[in-house]
Amino acid sequence: MTATRGFGIDIGGSGIKGALVDLENGKLIGDRLRIDTPRPATPDAVADVVAEIVGHFGWEGPVGVTLPAVIKKGVAMTAANIDPSWIGTDADALFAKRIGRGVDEIAMLNDADAAGMAEIRFGDPAARKGVTALLTFGTGIGSAVFLDGRLVPNTELGHLEVDGHDAEKKAAASVKDNEGMSYPEWAKRVDRYLSVLENLIWPDLFIVGGGVSKKAEKWVPLLEIRTPIVVASLQNNAGIVGAAAAAVEGIEH
Secondary structure, eight states, rough: OOOOOOEEEEEOOSSSEEEEETTTTTEEEEEEEEEOOOOOOOHHHHHHHHHHHHHHHTTSSSSEEESOEEEEETTTTTOOOOOOGGGGOOOHHHHHHOOOOOOOOEEEEEHHHHHHHHHHSSSOOOGGEEEEEEHHHSSEEEEEEEEEEEEEEOOGGGGGGEETHHHHHHHHHHHHHHOOOOOOHHHHHHHHHHHHHHHOOOEEEEEEESGGGGGGEEEEEEEOOOSEEETTTGGHHHHHHHHHHHHHHTTOO
């Protein structure tokens, strides 16, 4: 019998969010719990918050966890917007020990990959055909690329060099807030970034997500690129949903 409920935790640069998930429709069960990401966001400090969130819900099953990092076989290979001490950390083992699970009950994924998996499964059916690229705009820019619904894991397209700068340093949602930019001002930067990206990978569809997707009407219509764009249907909960599904199904990269 396939599990119909799962549990996912999405670790971001500003907040760590967790919730129970209905895996039949991709929706959260009840409210999510969000706790500010500790400063510095070291492995031990983050693991404490993850354990607190799991304990809050009293969840006993497998746990899916996302990190803003390249994940290879449960090990963090990079660290974007979290402490550099994550690099080389066996995140599988760390979280398994901290929340009292076996390593095989922890599914570690890149945050954007998890969000993309959720959108492919529960979002716009058009995303399951051809080349689809999901971009999450938050503290940084995360990316997930799919070919006919199959993930190419650990793409780091938010770090493309655009006009001499790391793209996310100019076009992440956090930059809009930090520089006090209007949506039209920021949309120009997003448009420039996406135009560079579409000329490199020629996608059939862009999905835009992250917290700023809640205000999609203020900036998505201003984009002038040729590639069709849809807004992430799960908005900022996509990472939680994708992580929960991966944990139940034993998916990890």
